[in-house]
Amino acid sequence: MLKVADIDVAYGHAKVLYNIFLELEAGKTVFIVGRNGAGKTTLLKSIVGLIRPIKGSIYYDNENITGLLPNKLYHRGIRYVNQDKKVFGSLTVQENIELAAFSSGEPLSRALNKVLEIYPKMKEFLQLKAGQLSGGQRQVLLIGQALVGDPRLMLIDEPTQGLAAVVINDIAKILSRLRGKLTTIIVEQNLPLVSRLADQVIVLKEGKVSRILNDVSEIRNIALLEKSL
Numbered sequence: 001m002l003k004v005a006d007i008d009v010a011y012g013h014a015k016v017l018y019n020i021f022l023e024l025e026a027g028k029t030v031f032i033v034g035r036n037g038a039g040k041t042t043l044l045k046s047i048v049g050l051i052r053p054i055k056g057s058i059y060y061d062n063e064n065i066t067g068l069l070p071n072k073l074y075h076r077g078i079r080y081v082n083q084d085k086k087v088f089g090s091l092t093v094q095e096n097i098e099l100a101a102f103s104s105g106e107p108l109s110r111a112l113n114k115v116l117e118i119y120p121k122m123k124e125f126l127q128l129k130a131g132q133l134s135g136g137q138r139q140v141l142l143i144g145q146a147l148v149g150d151p152r153l154m155l156i157d158e159p160t161q162g163l164a165a166v167v168i169n170d171i172a173k174i175l176s177r178l179r180g181k182l183t184t185i186i187v188e189q190n191l192p193l194v195s196r197l198a199d200q201v202i203v204l205k206e207g208k209v210s211r212i213l214n215d216v217s218e219i220r221n222i223a224l225l226e227k228s229l
């Protein structure tokens, strides 16, 4: 469903991704791992149209989407949850969900249900300013918003970064429930979590794909993942 064909990406003259080639099957949960600065976020941004590669192409359902703007890709079902965990803090949680409902054209009641389905406790917070949510609750809200409309490909950048262990567990449960329902690409540094949930692991090293793990016995081997970084 997604094919990244030999892309290079640069910021000005500084090239940060080299000859990236990926092919993703529909319904899979793919994790991207790699050290800080490896280019993980840059790769996600390229796929969702925030950065245009200087070489190569990206195909989605066999259609060349290289250079299409994020808004166009959103309406084709591509969702991006960025690394910043930024919500509209001065709006209520419900108003944040209303924005997603408005953007996608989904009725508010269905949008609300989608968020409450992955995290029923959010019902208590709907009238709270989103800025008052904890980091973990914000992450859940952002994932919930990304589910509004008709997402088919979801990209999530470091969903557990900076969160406490119990909260990471909540996020892991949510990600685990999404497994198989849509195609997901998750950047994640928590290797035990990666090992538990991944169908495929892509290792980025200094802007290049250095390894792709498809085999379950390899993916479940945390020491091997660690060594691959």
Ligand SMILES: Nc1ncnc2c1ncn2[C@@H]1O[C@H](COP(=O)(O)OP(=O)(O)OP(=O)(O)O)[C@@H](O)[C@H]1O
Pocket: 011, 014, 016, 034, 035, 036, 037, 038, 039, 040, 041, 042, 043, 083
């Ligand atoms: N807007 C930018 N302008 C210039 N260079 C950038 C920009 N964003 C990222 N870079 C550089 O590109 C390289 C890849 O960055 P990127 O954010 O993609 O890495 P990452 O793997 O997501 O890292 P992290 O684990 O810290 O999130 C780094 O060397 C970074 O300094």
Ligand SMILES: [Mg+2]
Pocket: 040, 041, 042, 083, 157
């Ligand atoms: Mg990053």
